[in-house]
Amino acid sequence: MTHSSPQTSNAAKDAPKSRLGLWLTLPAQLLILFVAVFPLLMQLYLSFSDWTPLAGRSWTRAHELWIGFWNYSDLFADPRFWGALWRTMIVIGIAVPVEFLLGLGLATLFMQDFRGKKVLYSTLLVPMMIVPAVAGYMFFLLFQSDGPINGLLSALTGLDVSIRWLTDPDLAIFAVMIADIWQWTPLMFLILLAGLLGVPREQLTAATLLGASPWQRFRTIVLPKIKVIIVIALAIRVIEVFKIFDTLFIMTAGGPGTATETISVFFYKIMTLELAWSYVAAAGLVILIALSILAVAAMYFLPKSKEAGK
Amino acid sequence: MTSIHLDNIVKKFGDFTAIQTMNLEVRDGEFLALLGPSGCGKSTTMNIIAGMETPTHGTVKFGERDITHVPMQKRGVGFVFQNYAIFTHMSVYENLAYGLRMNGTPKAELDRKVQEIAEFLELTAILHRPSAGLSVNILQRLAIGRSAILEPSIFLLDEPLSNVDAAFRAVMRQELKQLQRNFKQTMVYVTHDQLEAMTMADRIAVMDHGVLQQVGTPIDVYNNPRNLFVAQFLGSPGMNLLPGALADRGGDMFVDLELGGSIALKGSDAQAGRAAKSRDVVCGFRPEAVQFDDAGVSLSVTFVERIGARTIVHMGKGAASVKAVFDNKVAVNVGDQTRIAPQDNAIRLFAAQSGESLQVA
Numbered sequence: 001m002t003h004s005s006p007q008t009s010n011a012a013k014d015a016p017k018s019r020l021g022l023w024l025t026l027p028a029q030l031l032i033l034f035v036a037v038f039p040l041l042m043q044l045y046l047s048f049s050d051w052t053p054l055a056g057r058s059w060t061r062a063h064e065l066w067i068g069f070w071n072y073s074d075l076f077a078d079p080r081f082w083g084a085l086w087r088t089m090i091v092i093g094i095a096v097p098v099e100f101l102l103g104l105g106l107a108t109l110f111m112q113d114f115r116g117k118k119v120l121y122s123t124l125l126v127p128m129m130i131v132p133a134v135a136g137y138m139f140f141l142l143f144q145s146d147g148p149i150n151g152l153l154s155a156l157t158g159l160d161v162s163i164r165w166l167t168d169p170d171l172a173i174f175a176v177m178i179a180d181i182w183q184w185t186p187l188m189f190l191i192l193l194a195g196l197l198g199v200p201r202e203q204l205t206a207a208t209l210l211g212a213s214p215w216q217r218f219r220t221i222v223l224p225k226i227k228v229i230i231v232i233a234l235a236i237r238v239i240e241v242f243k244i245f246d247t248l249f250i251m252t253a254g255g256p257g258t259a260t261e262t263i264s265v266f267f268y269k270i271m272t273l274e275l276a277w278s279y280v281a282a283a284g285l286v287i288l289i290a291l292s293i294l295a296v297a298a299m300y301f302l303p304k305s306k307e308a309g310k
Numbered sequence: 311m312t313s314i315h316l317d318n319i320v321k322k323f324g325d326f327t328a329i330q331t332m333n334l335e336v337r338d339g340e341f342l343a344l345l346g347p348s349g350c351g352k353s354t355t356m357n358i359i360a361g362m363e364t365p366t367h368g369t370v371k372f373g374e375r376d377i378t379h380v381p382m383q384k385r386g387v388g389f390v391f392q393n394y395a396i397f398t399h400m401s402v403y404e405n406l407a408y409g410l411r412m413n414g415t416p417k418a419e420l421d422r423k424v425q426e427i428a429e430f431l432e433l434t435a436i437l438h439r440p441s442a443g444l445s446v447n448i449l450q451r452l453a454i455g456r457s458a459i460l461e462p463s464i465f466l467l468d469e470p471l472s473n474v475d476a477a478f479r480a481v482m483r484q485e486l487k488q489l490q491r492n493f494k495q496t497m498v499y500v501t502h503d504q505l506e507a508m509t510m511a512d513r514i515a516v517m518d519h520g521v522l523q524q525v526g527t528p529i530d531v532y533n534n535p536r537n538l539f540v541a542q543f544l545g546s547p548g549m550n551l552l553p554g555a556l557a558d559r560g561g562d563m564f565v566d567l568e569l570g571g572s573i574a575l576k577g578s579d580a581q582a583g584r585a586a587k588s589r590d591v592v593c594g595f596r597p598e599a600v601q602f603d604d605a606g607v608s609l610s611v612t613f614v615e616r617i618g619a620r621t622i623v624h625m626g627k628g629a630a631s632v633k634a635v636f637d638n639k640v641a642v643n644v645g646d647q648t649r650i651a652p653q654d655n656a657i658r659l660f661a662a663q664s665g666e667s668l669q670v671a
Contacts, residue, residue: 200395202391202393202395203395203396203397203398205362205382205391205395206389206391206395206397206456207397207408207412208382208383209360209382209383209385209387209388209389209457210383210408210409210412210456210457210460211383211384211386211409211412211413211460212383212408212412213383213412216412220397220408220411220412221397224399225399
């Protein structure tokens with residue numbers, strides 16, 4: 001073409017550039033393909049089959065055991081799955097709000113100056129850094145019927161307290177939640193403290209001068225400014241609760257019975273004890289989709305434009 | 311309207327004394343500028359008035375009422391921050407309504423007042439815009455409006471023009487002064503910019519190193535600085551200060567300057583010279599009050615600044631230097647030998663030791 005308008009010449013210039021971009025990002029894209037997309041497809045593939053490690057053939061030939069949506073319909077009819085989901089929801093509904101409120105309270109406290117602040121700060125962060133398995137053993141020992149927690153309660157009340165924390169089906173979930181709160185409140189505290197530190201002090205002083213009480217300042221200035229951080233902190237913890245495993249498994253192994261069996265423990269047991277791998281693949285996908293919907297819902301709370309949350 | 315009284319205020323931060331025994335009265339409906347270099351204690355003074363700081367000693371009174379220990383949210387002062395501290399997550403309307411909302415004003419009244427103040431400050435058109443990203447002059451009006459809507463009797467402004475570029479400052483100064491005239495509040499304005507203080511204030515309070523140096527009308531402080539600091543700090547360039555010794559020659563008073571030559575003292579200057587306890591003095595005169603005089607002090611021109619309407623001539627001899635401001639027609643060049651003298655009644659005498667003015671007020 002001899003005659004070319006500015007537009008076409010621009011397009012001609014852009015085309016090789018975008019192709020170069022593709023080549024440059026190709027290694028990263030391949031990596032993502034193997035890290036994220038491939039396992040996902042593999043999981044999807046298995047979830048439509050009846051394959052187990054005892055099926056006598058490689059998983060790549062799982063299509064020979066094709067059962068369509070059977071795993072999914074089984075799953076939705078499985079009371080054990082719904083039980084595990086329910087218990088996970090209980091932890092999300094009780095432990096996470098408690099962690100949030102404690103973390104927010106501590107973070108607010110750390111905005112003031114007081115004696116021993118630095119020591120308390122480092123002490124507060126310790127639980128988060130303890131390996132969950134070790135924390136599990138710790139709480140396993142603490143919660144024994146003749147353990148220190150009952151000992152403390154006995155000393156405080158003057159009665160002979162022997163609560164069966166880990167073996168009473170109604171209480172075990174609370175023992176697990178107490179351990180979770182102990183371990184993860186510091187994370188909430190850290191994230192929320194970072195949020196509070198980002199609230200402009202001058203705006204708080206301005207609000208005070210305009211007659212706002214501490215609670216009014218919190219509601220009208222602090223809360224809107226840390227809203228995004230709160231959403232992120234809660235989202236992180238909610239997702240983490242779906243993955244609770246090590247501490248809980250060491251404390252109760254999901255028991256007694258299935259009293260503390262949350263989603264991850266349920267998956268683990270089905271996989272190791274019943275070897276129903278394709279069933280777990282289907283269940284995992286369902287949870288993944290549910291969490292994705294949750295994450296999208298959380299995005300709704302994030303600011304839509306740049307000016308908010310400054 | 312309310313007057314502000316600071317009685318024997320002392321403020322210490324650990325070992326550092328930010329304010330040393332300060333007494334200051336801001337009158338009803340007055341625009342007072344607190345002027346001084348950075349770190350002189352002017353902002354601390356203002357924070358004490360606002361209640362952000364509690365004085366180590368002394369009392370703060372609004373009118374007859376002792377408010378030294380009244381928390382800041384109960385003082386009801388309007389405050390405009392250096393960076394305005396606008397609530398960036400709210401709209402212009404919400405910013406204006408904030409104070410009324412906090413004190414539980416009924417919605418209809420709140421809305422009427424917001425509309426009223428928005429009208430007055432010409433913010434009506436942008437009332438429902440987000441407040442982030444507005445230009446500084448709008449932010450300034452918004453910051454003032456947000457406080458003014460509560461009708462405080464006292465308004466405090468902390469260097470509100472320091473983030474504004476020079477060209478715009480003149481406009482903002484005018485706007486601010488106009489607003490004060492309309493609101494008729496007692497205003498305290500902290501600044502390190504003497505031009506702002508001179509042009510807007512009814513009275514100026516000059517501070518340095520935590521000490522209140524002088525309080526007076528801009529012209530009074532400019533013409534009759536009480537000490538060497540004020541003399542040097544005010545004016546651009548500041549006052550010429552030449553050390554010398556008083557001499558009485560047959561009843562006529564002179565200052566024999568260290569750099570050579572002498573300056574005759576007349577009238578009240580001569581009286582002040584005679585009353586001085588020590589012969590060692592500093593002779594001060596404004597650069598604007600310098601004239602060529604064949605009988606005057608001999609100096610050589612070291613530098614000539616021609617800035618449009620004015621010409622600043624720098625002259626010197628040894629370590630001593632004198633600046634003079636002339637109009638732009640003056641014909642001097644670097645290296646010229648000149649003889650200059652202060653105009654009549656332009657001389658200000660200071661005691662060399664204490665730096666205090668010798669003039670009887």
